[in-house]
Amino acid sequence: MDDLLGLEGRVVVVSGAGGGGIGTTVTAMAARAGATVIAVSRSKENLDEHVAPLAQQGLAVVPVAADASTDEGIAAVIERARRADGSLYGLVNVAGGAEPSTWMPSTRVTRGDWRKIFTDNLETAFFMSQAVAAELVAQQRPGSIVSISSISGMNTAPFHIAYGTAKAAIAAMTRTMALELAMSGIRVNAVAPGVTETAASRTYVDEDPDRDRQAIAMGRRGRPEEQAGAILFLLSDLSSYITGQTLLVDGGLDLKWSHLGADNTSLFLKDESFRAAIRRML
Template sequence: MTHLLDGQTALVTGASGGIGRAIARRLAAEGAAVALHCRTAVAAARETAAAIGDGRAIVVQGDLGDERTCHRVVREAADRCGGRLTALVNNAAVQPVQPLPGMTAADWRAVVDTNLTSVFACTQAAAELMRAQSAGGTITHIASIEATHPAPGHAHYSAAKAAVVMHARAAALEYGPFGIRVNTVSPGLIDREGLSESWPEGVRRWQEAAPTGRLGSPEDVANAVLFLTSPLASWITGHDLVVDGGVSARPTW
């Protein structure tokens, strides 16, 4: 039985959380060998690797707020997965809530370094490997609908995600001649354990606004990533695939 990603090797950053875990498992289910990156949640990442099984998943650790660590994580992932890398998913991110008045430059940099600078550095490192392999590859950033629809308390997050979308378009332009496709997936509100209890009003508003009437799931995002990573999307690059149940289509007036 053949799979969409047979023979591919993928690195998923931030793979210990809900969305990253779902992406890693989905890519592995379609035949890819997967490196799961985590910053501190090593046990959770190892649990996901064990669930994937068959020796097709390894764990790499590092703080992607540091450029040198980004390059080291990418190289380690490739070295431990047969010496090659064909796919990178930049998923690692933080999402603190903090009002813009009173936000310090250090607060701003903490979000931008993790959500944007890591994308730049990991992409650069992965693309260098992909160019050397001469077979190309795919790079997918996890952005957000907040790149175009900001939320209160998320000025740093929204700005970083908007930049992530533009980075993908710029990278698609410059890396395309080397057979490297770069795209983004922009999720809407994705369900997680305890969300309905901690933010019932927000969940209710979302469900009322979404034409599909529900929150997204990590698997919804993973399926979008799989599509963009697979040969099915071989002529798609520089694209932002919005996965939000139709919320962005709703009139705001």
């Protein structure tokens, strides 16, 4: 019972580990559960700020500054994982997201906007998953891959079409890879967060407790550790008979989605012009 999660002596790669939100939190939790974590971020500064302190606490965390959207970056991550203590077992795809500047009507989305969102949120997750899966198959080892989708990929996402579509594709990718890899002992799942309190979300999400209470069944936003807990569950042996699933972790926002009125529109956007446009659609 000491190693209930089954992560002792295993190596887990976390992309998007340096932002101080979900990726950093799951890095810390996996390391505390006994894993050696390869913590990947494009930004060395972010790694120094958020991940290096975990290593200083004695946790088995290895910061790697690499761009997981490139073949060279992925190759560097896999090479570092090979040299880590323990055997490669898991991958958590957190890298992605969408800058507030990408929120726009569908009629204004450019090919450049579309490609950037898909590169950051879908291509990076797929090619990281491909690389880790290939390594596990070559070593004939079991493993677990968990990607981050979004409630925006499971419901309508006005003014967020590229992001919502990319996150919906994560769910499709998850199911197909799960079927292909099941007989190799590799499970593939995803978590779809709802509104979660992170530094990134505060740039575009209103601070409005009254709206939270009205729109979210549990009456509050999620915390990074709650998303990380769901990720760790799917990564670990506790979910050993689960594959191909996308777990919605949203405090019940989805339960009330179709009942939201005009004052609770588009995931609590700060931008009043978007709110006004959505009200006209309702």
